[in-house]
Amino acid sequence: MKYIVSISLLFISIFTFANEPLLQNSYLRNGQSLNGRWHYIVDVYETGYYNYRMEPHDGTENPGSSAYFLNKKPQNKTDRVEYDFDTAPTLIVPGDWNSQEEKLFYYEGTVWYKKSFNVEDYDASKRYYVHFGAVNYRTDVYLNGKKLGVHVGGFTPFNFEMTHLLKEKDNFLIVKVDNKRAADEVPTLSTDWWNYGGITRDVTIYELDETFIEDYKIQLTKNNNKEVSGYIKLNGENKGNQNVSLSIPELKINKAFITDDEGYVEFEFPVKRLSYWSDTNPKLYDVNIAISKDNISDKIGFRTIETNGKQILLNGEKIFLKGISIHEENVMRGGRAWSIEDAKVLLGWTKELGCNYVRLAHYPHSENMIRLADEMGILVWEEIPVYWTIQWTNTETYKKAETQLTELIQRDKNRACSIIWSMANETPTSKERLTFLTNLASTARKLDDTRLVSAALEDHGKDEDKNIMIVEDEFAEVVDVLSFNQYYGWYGGKIDNIKNIRWEIDIDKPVIISEFGAGALQGYHADNMTRWSEEFQELLYEETLPTLAKIPGISGITPWTLVDFRSPRRTLIPYQNGWNRKGLISETGNKKKAFYTLQKFYKNIK
Ligand code: GCB
Structure with a gap:
């Protein structure tokens, strides 16, 4: 018994x-x-x-x-x-x-x-x-x-x-x-x-139906913008030896396949006269997949994203990622954002700023955000919550991180807007952490070889000259894009010295500044040396933006952050009151001065 x-x-x-x-x-x-x-x-x-x-x-x-x-x-x-x-x-x-x-x-x-x-x-x-x-x-x-x-x-x-x-x-x-x-x-x-x-x-x-279309991936082949490849996978008793059709009417593509015993079929076929998806042309094609008793339609954009030396290339052309970091929060209603209406508010502000790119921090945001970004032509950095001090040697913890990464890629692998998978944010360097993150990166690449891999790393001043900033992190060798958070003028360094700092980067990869910022209480005005004032935040943006622009290989920035967000760590009254105040917009939906500084900077980028 x-x-x-x-x-x-x-x-x-x-x-x-x-x-x-x-x-x-x-x-x-x-x-x-x-x-x-x-x-x-x-x-x-x-x-x-x-x-x-x-x-x-x-x-x-x-x-x-x-x-x-x-x-x-x-x-x-x-x-x-x-x-x-x-x-x-x-x-x-x-x-x-x-x-x-x-x-x-x-x-x-x-x-x-x-x-x-x-x-x-x-x-x-x-x-x-x-x-x-x-x-x-x-x-x-x-x-x-x-x-x-x-x-x-x-x-x-x-x-x-x-x-x-x-x-x-x-x-x-x-x-x-x-x-x-x-x-x-x-x-x-x-x-x-x-x-x-x-x-x-x-x-x-x-x-x-008893047998249905479980999964598919339909994307341009890596390094080939004239070929679509992918797979379709069925689920059910009759998944083997099934006829599957795939059509993209606008491209006059009509394909027929037969699944193997596992209900799986892989394909590749040439495409002509493709209108490539981009931030200025967010073209989505209707894609239909059908088997005898199930059919599914999707809207899929086709684009290539790759790096060449210090450049990020979208459809073969150099792009600068004018971005902003976003938490998934609808501050005005209160709480976690989830709906298409929430996504419209957040991405609407993003467009108003002049962005073509967002960093969805620090965890996978709702599918509404990704689908809307696909329609609006906003490129996306997606991330899993491997944040700060994860248990690097715990195999169960690794499995949890890998599962979340897998589920994210599984969900968004057909979305053109999604271009970067981020493995982690501000994690302290160690041998164990390097192994953990390297394993995650290889999982990401195995599941999807068509996008870039990155992580938000950290910089610090050189011992011999604190005005020279460096990134000392072996994981930089693994990623496709070197990204790091930098808070000079807020967490360290004087705001009036920002103009004197420079970064020494000896790696031939594009650079993204994944965060910088300063806290300001919207409506609080003082001279620009007064912390928590809108003027201080404005000055920090005015000093930081041109300084970052001089980094060799700078290919994008996502200042921290679009909107103030709730954080239990932020207890200072009257400025924080439970909110991280590094937003360019307050929890009441009002824009701070620095919003316009960034907007102007983006407007002037060619
Ligand atoms: C960071 C973190 C971000 C924090 C931010 C801050 O570097 O990545 O999650 O909210 O700094 O405000 O301190």
Whole structure:
């Protein structure tokens, strides 16, 4: 008996931790949205998850009556059930809990969500998936009292098949969300942003045929702007030996393929008269893929991105990346940004600044941002939250970082706007960290050889001459683009000495300044030597921009940052009050003086 129990426990844990393949382009598929109000229970002690011996209820044969995922109701008047989702309050999904409920503003821990639903036009011969755009940070998903799976990582999408548990009516989906920080997670304990918890992006049900199009990659071949290559992958009983068609009507491309036994086909074919996607011509083609009972349409741009010595080349031509860093926050509504409307606000400001490029810091932003950037012609640096002091020697931590990187690339590999995968931000150099990041970089390149790899490194003054800045980091050898954050005039060095500093860079790679900036409280005016004043920030931009422009190989900048963002590290009253004030726009949507300094600088770049 003991033997059987332990085997079944093993089975549960293998089953629930295996990530299921991500549905490619679910964004443009029709689905049934589960967005809206969900009942929630705050579970500080995780009573709904562990029994009083601290064993997970879902790992035991007979979960006790306090296992929240069972959605128990008293059967008679003597029954004891010490929770009830249906009398509990509600939160809006998508949305973080911190900005919706005052008493959850600082909360880090477990919250259980419940949504009851019927399936529209239910068809028992179909397969059903539930897809989450993102949930921060660990998610345990249960349908109708049974576990669907677990996902770890706060900013990437995931899905679970639920065909075997779904009914036409009266389904209940229960989601345990835990955003506790921990030393071995990614990100780790300390960051400079708010740890918004909750189901922060869309939740959608997809109805699929028994055999369906699971994944595809359709991009220009590396080093060949006249050839498209990629793959299509099917899922289901009949995935092998299936006819697959791929068409791009505007290019008069109609291809037919047959999948191998694994439901997979790789292809390459020439393309003529392509209108290349760029910041000035964000051309997206309708691309259709079909098998007998499934078809999917996407909008795909084709462009090349590469480096040549110290230059970044977009479609073979040198480009300067006029950028800005962005956190995923809608400050005016409050909380984590997620919707297309949020993306319009953030990218609208970006355009107003005169940017052709954004750094989406410090974690994968919502697919709405990427899709809109694709349409607007804004190039994108995408990043995973390998930030500051990750546990470099912990193989589990590495796996978490690699999973997030894989899920990000998996999601955005067909987006022309996305040009750089960033492995990390401001991580302290060591041998272990070099191995960790080098392994991540090789994973990125294995999954996608058509984009550039970088990371935000750090500079410092030379011992013999503090006016000479250098980047001493072996990871610089690994990346395609040398990027570093520099805060001369704010964290070190005098603002009136900025004009005297210069960078000594002895690597033949393009350079991006991934951050610089200064904090200013919008509306606070003083002389330009007074910290926290708009004038100080303006001066720092006026001094820094021309100084950076002299760096040999400078190919882009993303000042820190577009909008003030919440950070628990920023406690100074009256200037910070819980906000990192390095935004060019305040949390009330007002522009600071430095906004116009940067705007002018970009306007004058040829
Ligand atoms: C940095 C970090 C960024 C911080 C910023 C700051 O270098 O990359 O996440 O918010 O400095 O304001 O200190």
